Amino acid sequence: MNGSTLAKHSSRAPISLPILVTPGLTDACKRVKKDYGHDEQKGYSMKGLVRIGWLALIVFSLSSGTAHAANPNKDVTNPEACQSCHRGDSAHPMLGLHGGDRYGPTNQAASCADCHGVGESGSLHEAEQTDIVRFTHMSETNNLSTPLAQQNQACLSCHLGTELRTAHWTHDPHANTLTCASCHQLHPSNDPMRGLAKQTQTKQCVDCHSTLPNDIDIFNYSSSGGSP
Amino acid sequence: MSCSRRKFIASGCALVLGTGLANIPLVQSMTINGKRYAMLHDESKCIGCTACMDACRETNLVPEGVSRLEIIRSEPQGEYPDANYSFFRKSCQHCDNPPCVEVCPSGASFRDEETGIVDVNPDKCVGCQYCVAACPYQVRFIHPEKNTPDKCNFCRDTNLAQGKLPACVSACPTQALIFGDANDPASAISQQIATKPTYRNKVPLGTDPQLFRIADRNGDLPS
Ligand code: SF4
Ligand code: SF4
Ligand code: SF4
Numbered sequence: 001m002n003g004s005t006l007a008k009h010s011s012r013a014p015i016s017l018p019i020l021v022t023p024g025l026t027d028a029c030k031r032v033k034k035d036y037g038h039d040e041q042k043g044y045s046m047k048g049l050v051r052i053g054w055l056a057l058i059v060f061s062l063s064s065g066t067a068h069a070a071n072p073n074k075d076v077t078n079p080e081a082c083q084s085c086h087r088g089d090s091a092h093p094m095l096g097l098h099g100g101d102r103y104g105p106t107n108q109a110a111s112c113a114d115c116h117g118v119g120e121s122g123s124l125h126e127a128e129q130t131d132i133v134r135f136t137h138m139s140e141t142n143n144l145s146t147p148l149a150q151q152n153q154a155c156l157s158c159h160l161g162t163e164l165r166t167a168h169w170t171h172d173p174h175a176n177t178l179t180c181a182s183c184h185q186l187h188p189s190n191d192p193m194r195g196l197a198k199q200t201q202t203k204q205c206v207d208c209h210s211t212l213p214n215d216i217d218i219f220n221y222s223s224s225g226g227s228p
Numbered sequence: 229m230s231c232s233r234r235k236f237i238a239s240g241c242a243l244v245l246g247t248g249l250a251n252i253p254l255v256q257s258m259t260i261n262g263k264r265y266a267m268l269h270d271e272s273k274c275i276g277c278t279a280c281m282d283a284c285r286e287t288n289l290v291p292e293g294v295s296r297l298e299i300i301r302s303e304p305q306g307e308y309p310d311a312n313y314s315f316f317r318k319s320c321q322h323c324d325n326p327p328c329v330e331v332c333p334s335g336a337s338f339r340d341e342e343t344g345i346v347d348v349n350p351d352k353c354v355g356c357q358y359c360v361a362a363c364p365y366q367v368r369f370i371h372p373e374k375n376t377p378d379k380c381n382f383c384r385d386t387n388l389a390q391g392k393l394p395a396c397v398s399a400c401p402t403q404a405l406i407f408g409d410a411n412d413p414a415s416a417i418s419q420q421i422a423t424k425p426t427y428r429n430k431v432p433l434g435t436d437p438q439l440f441r442i443a444d445r446n447g448d449l450p451s
Contacts, residue, residue, distance in 0.1 A: 152309075161308025169301065173275075175309030205277035210401035 082112040098186040115154050115186075135181035148179050155180045170205070264324075264344035265382055266410035266438040267397075268417050268426065269317040272445065273404035276301050276315040283399030287386050294369045296320070296380040297396055314444050320367045320380040321429065321437030322346050328359035328368065337377070344438065345384050350376040364433050382407070410438065 098115065117133045133154050136145040145151075152175070164171035183204070184191050196204070276299055284290060284297045302314040326346050329337045336352035337359045339345070348359075353376040360368040360377055371378035383394040392398070397405040408417035417440070420426070426440040 165304065165308060165311070169304070169313065172304055172308055172311040173313065175311075199282055202277050202279050202282055205275060206279050206399075206401040209275055209277065212402075 086112075117154070135186070136179060138178055138182045148176075151179045151181065168201075262342050262411070263409040264411045264438065265322065265407065266344070266417055266421075266440060267322075267382070267394075268406040268420055268440040268442065270404045270406070270420075270442040271315055271317075272442055273402045274299070274315040274317075274444070275402055275404075276313060277401065279399045279401060280396035280405065283395040284380070287383060287395035290378070291372050294372060294378070296367075296378065317439070317441070318365070318367060319439070320346060320363075321365055321435065321439040322380075322382065324436035324438060325434055327362040327364065327435060331358040331362040333358065340384070343382075343384070345382050346379075347381040347384055348377050348379070350374050353377065364430055364435060365437075 115133065115135075117131065133146045133150060135151055135154075138148075161171075161175070164175075184193050278299050281295060281297050281299060285292075285295065288296060290296055297317070297319040300316040300318055302316070304311040304313060306312055322345060324344065326337075326339055329339050329346060332338075333356060334352045334354045336349045336354070338347060338349065340347060350371075355376065357370070357377065360370070363379075368377045368379045370376070382388060383392075387393060387395050387398075394405075394407050397407045406417045406420055408415035410418055410421065412418060413422075420442075421440055424442055426442055428437045428440055430437065
């Protein structure tokens with residue numbers, strides 16, 4: 001992948017990131033679906049399209065035809081505006097440290113836009129062109145999602161590399177090869193990676209690494225570089 | 229070769245010695261009649277997951293607090309996001325010339341001539357712990373329940389006795405561990421040793437360790 005696709009993933013050229021991890025391998029490997037009604041295979045369900053339509057309408061009326069960031073009370077930097085639609089459901093609640101509980105409307109330490117961006121084009125919810133940052137498992141990183149480097153950069157703007165190393169050494173060797181969301185889930189009330197028992201941690205390593213082809217040179221592997 | 233310590237360091241003695249060692253074939257049976265089991269830890273494949281450690285503990289009923297096998301992780305080399313680590317396997321090397329057996333007064337520490345495996349017979353042990361002190365690799369410990377020395381025995385009485393591979397080998401998700409008969413040129417381990425650059429730990433001590441290693445690319449080993 002070159003720099004231009006990285007910066008402008010609104011182009012429809014497929015971004016060929018290799019699939020590192022089998023989906024559904026562990027609970028930790030399941031991501032939170034944020035793109036409502038969207039199915040990677042089938043495109044957009046009717047329900048999804050209706051939702052998107054409503055959202056576009058609301059957003060349009062709120063922003064009076066200007067970009068979302070124009071009005072600080074009615075744009076995507078206001079979590080309430082986002083959560084009026086993106087409330088989540090029982091399977092994908094908007095909770096936890098990055099969701100509604102602590103940093104949500106009552107304590108606005110982080111807004112949705114701090115991580116997801118505000119989008120530049122104003123075509124925020126036209127899903128195929130959106131430049132909103134989507135956090136995806138490596139196996140779901142395709143031409144509709146945000147490139148690895150951009151996803152991780154959003155996380156790294158708060159979580160420093162040194163802190164990540166202290167939290168767990170495995171952050172180091174995966175920094176360039178996995179999206180943070182490959183392991184972490186941010187909107188459930190608790191990230192399943194937190195407080196894992198030692199043996200469960202080991203199981204995470206084994207579950208993923210035993211599916212990697214044996215001839216991959218893991219120490220020279222860079223998913224953003226295209227080929228190993 | 230007369231070579232004082234000062235001269236040794238200052239002159240080219242090291243070079244001469246190095247060249248001499250290089251001529252000794254790595255795979256060379258000394259006293260074995262049949263098989264000679266050996267292990268290879270491919271550090272370039274190891275991811276430091278410690279699944280091998282867990283498997284060993286479970287299979288060989290090793291109590292918490294002691295271990296037959298440790299994977300030692302180096303300090304990080306480089307800065308995030310480009311930092312990396314090296315992993316070093318610490319376990320019995322099944323020396324062809326084992327000092328632990330040499331010093332044992334009772335014959336409890338022995339080397340099985342059929343397989344080359346160095347093991348301990350707790351029934352013969354008098355508890356002097358000479359072997360613990362004599363092992364240059366510091367892999368022996370006192371088993372808290374048996375009160376006798378214990379260490380890796382290539383799963384001789386557990387998995388191997390049941391015709392299975394050692395527990396650590398089958399648990400490794402990246403096939404970084406290879407076990408087999410180094411006397412059989414067709415075995416996977418002999419093939420690896422013949423075709424890849426391997427090293428062994430503390431070879432100059434003359435122990436002739438049978439734990440081979442493939443170095444990773446990150447350089448430094450933990451001291
Ligand atoms: S590594 Fe230590 S315990 Fe194992 S055979 Fe060699 S001297 Fe004995
Ligand atoms: S060969 Fe068996 S005893 Fe030795 S470290 Fe592996 S699992 Fe433990
Ligand atoms: S199981 Fe394999 S990859 Fe994991 S630490 Fe042990 S040797 Fe390394």
